[in-house]
Amino acid sequence: MQVFVSHSQIAVFHASLTAPFSLWTGTHVNQGFAWRPGSVSFRTLEEGGLHDIDLAVAGSPGTLADDVARAIEVPFDVPPGDGIEVGSISETFNVDVPPGRYCLRFVCLRGLPGKLPTIGLTFQPDSDASFAVLRADGELRVPAQLLTTAEAAV
Numbered sequence: 001m002q003v004f005v006s007h008s009q010i011a012v013f014h015a016s017l018t019a020p021f022s023l024w025t026g027t028h029v030n031q032g033f034a035w036r037p038g039s040v041s042f043r044t045l046e047e048g049g050l051h052d053i054d055l056a057v058a059g060s061p062g063t064l065a066d067d068v069a070r071a072i073e074v075p076f077d078v079p080p081g082d083g084i085e086v087g088s089i090s091e092t093f094n095v096d097v098p099p100g101r102y103c104l105r106f107v108c109l110r111g112l113p114g115k116l117p118t119i120g121l122t123f124q125p126d127s128d129a130s131f132a133v134l135r136a137d138g139e140l141r142v143p144a145q146l147l148t149t150a151e152a153a154v
Helices: 026-031
Strands: 002-005 009-014 033-036 039-043 049-057 068-078 084-088 091-095 100-109 118-125 132-135
Touching (some): 002 084, 026 033, 033 068
Antiparallel strands (some): 009 039, 033 039, 084 091
16 A cells, blocks of 8 residues: 655554544654554654555564664554554555554665655564564664653644
């Protein structure tokens, strides 16, 4: 799928949320994500523009490829019947992910000339998922203690 990214963020959230996007603090920007139950926004490499989104539900997201510039994992619950959406402030899409608790891995691939920036989102079933910045590029300044709370943007 392709999504027009705006404000350097891509979000994954419960479709029923009335305020799905989060307020970003300086710490959120530095670590590359803003998380709250039912909603997570990830900081993209590009400020805006069309991006390819590769979404998968997999037993394991595998090892990080060499072309991954940024990789972050967060816990994410998909409730029954609610559904989730993926997108940016300008547009979102409903996606079908079975209910359950997941480790959601976000990756940004280094851009290639003439190709759209690519974002990977992998939902791995995991009842013990935790927060981690697996790979940080030069734009991130990951704090020693990740900030795992955010407020809704209203």
